[in-house]
Amino acid sequence: MxxxxxxxxxxxxxxxxxxxxxxxxxxxxxxxxxxxxxxxxxxxxxxxxxxxxxxxxxxxxxxxxxxxxxxxxxxxxxxxxxxxxxxxxxxxxxxxxxxxxxxxxxxxxxxxxxxxxxxxxxxxxxxxxxxxxxxxxxxxxxxxxxxxxxxxxxxxxxxxxxxxxxxxxxxxxxxxxxxxxGPFQYPEKLIPLAITNILEGKTIPIYGDGLYVRxxxxxxxxxxxxxxxxxxxxxxxxxxxGGLTEDISNLDVITKILEIMGKNKDCLEFVKDRMGHDRKYAINWSKIKQELGFIPEHDFTHWLEQTVKWYEENETWWKRLKQDEFSNYYKEQYNDL
Ligand SMILES: NC(=O)c1ccc[n+]([C@@H]2O[C@H](COP(=O)([O-])OP(=O)(O)OC[C@H]3O[C@@H](n4cnc5c(N)ncnc54)[C@H](O)[C@@H]3O)[C@@H](O)[C@H]2O)c1
Structure with missing residues (x-):
């Protein structure tokens, strides 16, 4: 094929x-x-x-x-x-x-x-x-x-x-x-941004109150x-x-990453909220489960740990991406955090 x-x-x-x-x-x-x-x-x-x-x-x-x-x-x-x-x-x-x-x-x-x-x-x-x-x-x-x-x-x-x-x-x-x-996610997105910022000794920007559920x-x-x-x-x-998480906020996700990486909440920096920020998404995936037998096989906490490990082990991959275009974007987006 x-x-x-x-x-x-x-x-x-x-x-x-x-x-x-x-x-x-x-x-x-x-x-x-x-x-x-x-x-x-x-x-x-x-x-x-x-x-x-x-x-x-x-x-x-x-x-x-x-x-x-x-x-x-x-x-x-x-x-x-x-x-x-x-x-x-x-x-x-x-x-x-x-x-x-x-x-x-x-x-x-x-x-x-x-x-x-x-x-x-x-x-x-x-x-x-x-x-x-x-x-x-x-x-x-x-x-x-x-x-x-x-x-x-x-x-x-x-x-x-x-x-x-x-x-x-x-x-x-x-x-x-x-x-x-998971692996290969561009470091502008929530999880890789948090992990790589911690690895660089930087703070993690959190939009608004952080209580945005995905x-x-x-x-x-x-x-x-x-x-x-x-x-x-x-x-x-x-x-x-969809996956197996229930009502987990961005702040919960980042807190889990801090725990995995042995850091405390001092690393968090609450920043001005995203315009029009959607509060919550939740998805019912029973159709694909019933009709096609789909059930996620990867537990969130364990695979978050694996994802942290992947970014720790692939520093050259993300360090290169965080230069140039990304660094300009980051400065503009987060007011030079
Ligand atoms: N990341 C998520 O959590 C998520 C969740 C649900 C759905 N999606 C959807 O999954 C798809 C992939 O998302 P992702 O996170 O891998 O995105 P990504 O931004 O990591 O990758 C997008 C890719 O598309 C390429 N691309 C962009 N414009 C192009 C163009 N005009 N012609 C050819 N290639 C072009 C980019 O070079 C890049 O390789 C998207 O359609 C997105 O809407 C993503």
């Missing part, structure tokens, strides 16, 4: 390529990635000589290139996106371009080349925000209510994907997943969920994917 993976040099995409080639060594993967600030071929160093993986540097908005790389592809797994909410607040237009227009260009290419499956990776953020005391959870029937330019652009891309199913009969599936963590899933579990959807998911369906 021949797969086109978009955004395969990013966090989840690179984990997915490792996962897929390990479990399906006979398959061939074309990895189309623009190598934005978040794309990093170091993530794929271990498989750089694998003849079954070809890297193509390019933009998913480039219709001509997309048409070329789509030739002979059976399955598209579409990860490529601008993915950081904070950056979407500062510069929304690139989110619209990549996440909406780029997705439409890929859909057009997939339709023309008659791919057997177009799987779109999306987020639980499209469903909006819950109150802290709200015990309900998002599921596949929850109406969309995105509240940041990032989540609005992902919502737009989800709608386009479904429109290609209903209008043109393109065989699509979508997964809406909660927050991922659901957390170890990235390999997300890869397995995608695998199950590709093999047994129903065409035209959406699957919500």
């Amino acid at each position: 021949k797969l086109l993976v978009t955004g395969g040099a990013g966090f989840i995409g690179s984990n997915f390529i490792h996962y897929w080639l390990k479990n399906n060594p006979q398959d061939f993967i074309v990895n189309l990635d623009k190598l934005t600030y978040a794309g990093n071929l170091e993530n794929l160093k271990k498989i750089k000589d694998n003849p079954n993986c070809r890297f193509v540097k390019g933009d998913i908005c480039d219709g001509k290139l997309v048409d070329e790389v789509m030739d002979g592809i059976d399955i598209v797994v579409h990860f490529a996106a601008e993915s950081h909410v904070d950056r979407s607040i500062k510069s929304p237009s690139i989110f619209i371009k990549t996440n909406i227009i780029g997705t439409q260009v890929l859909l057009e290419g997939a339709l023309k080349r008659k791919v057997k499956r177009f799987h779109h990776i999306s987020t639980d953020e499209v469903f909006g925000s819950l109150n802290l005391d709200d015990l309900s959870k998002f599921d596949e029937r929850t109406p969309y209510n995105p509240r940041s330019p990032y989540s609005a652009s992902k919502a737009g891309s989800d709608h386009l994907v479904m429109s290609y199913f209903y209008t043109y009969g393109l065989p699509v599936t979508i997964s809406n997943c909660s927050n991922n963590f 659901d957390w899933l170890y990235v390999e579990d997300h890869c397995r969920a995608i695998d199950l959807i590709l093999s047994s998911g129903k065409i035209g369906e959406t699957y919500c994917v």
Whole structure:
């Protein structure tokens, strides 16, 4: 089988390529990635000589290139996106371009080349925000209510994907997943930012009161969920994917990291809140459990410890990323903390 993976040099995409080639060594993967600030071929160093993986540097908005790389592809797994909410607040237009227009260009290419499956990776953020005391959870029937330019652009891309199913009969599936963590995550995101700041002896910025609740899933579990959807998911369906954490706030997550790394709360620095900060996401993943047998295998606390260990052992990987572009972004975002 021949797969086109978009955004395969990013966090989840690179984990997915490792996962897929390990479990399906006979398959061939074309990895189309623009190598934005978040794309990093170091993530794929271990498989750089694998003849079954070809890297193509390019933009998913480039219709001509997309048409070329789509030739002979059976399955598209579409990860490529601008993915950081904070950056979407500062510069929304690139989110619209990549996440909406780029997705439409890929859909057009997939339709023309008659791919057997177009799987779109999306987020639980499209469903909006819950109150802290709200015990309900998002599921596949929850109406969309995105509240940041990032989540609005992902919502737009989800709608386009479904429109290609209903209008043109393109065989699509979508997964809406909660927050991922694990190796190769760019250090702007909460968990790697906290771990690497501690390793550098810096404070950890916490937005507002820190009581922002997310659901957390170890990235390999997300890869397995995608695998199950590709093999047994129903065409035209959406699957919500989530982890095993219950009502855990950002402050709880950071406190756990402090404990793992033997630090105390002096390392915390409460900073001005993110604009429009969504209070809570919670996801009900019973559909993928019942229909496809998905259950996360990675316990949060243990795999958070493993993730800390990974960042401790891969200092050269993240230290390089924290220079240049990142350091300018960090200064601007956190007022020179
Ligand atoms: N990280 C999470 O917790 C999470 C949770 C749910 C869903 N998602 C979704 O999963 C996908 C991957 O997220 P991630 O965290 O790995 O993101 P990431 O930012 O780490 O990686 C994104 C990748 O896409 C590439 N890219 C960006 N613009 C491109 C373009 N125009 N053309 C080609 N490549 C381009 C980047 O170079 C990078 O390699 C995204 O669609 C995101 O919305 C992420």
